Amino acid sequence: MSAGSESIPIRASRILLIILLCSHALAVVALMLADVHWMLRTSLTFAVLLHAVYSHHRYYALQHPDSVVQVMRGSDGWSLLLAGGSRIDAALGPVLITSFLTLLNFKSTSGGKKYAVLIFPDATDQHLIRQLRGGLRYGFEESESRAE
16 A cells, blocks of 8 residues: 555445345244244344345445445544545554455544444455555555565
């Protein structure tokens, strides 16, 4: 990543969509197989389906006002661009980096609201993901000097 300002746009991920659909479908199947009263089963199934719609709207379609659509790192720190159009200055918290995904946890510097950004390989440019992972693993200053 360059020394100035870096920007990582987040797009809808098919991998995340498959995970969301499978996990909610399995929850519905488990509820159908559960030996509980039909009213409880129906209520819980309805709740799972509502959560599936909310999760699709927020995490896959990125249409919820609090959905993170861009992560930016500049000289003054990290900031997040939300789908609602607002820009949030944030501090980077714990990070999980695997070959399958990158999870970035942020906390707003004003208000303390937490944002988790899950980046799958199909959610943004591969080159940007590699640069981000290298910067997070080795420190951005070190990884920038290696690239030169």
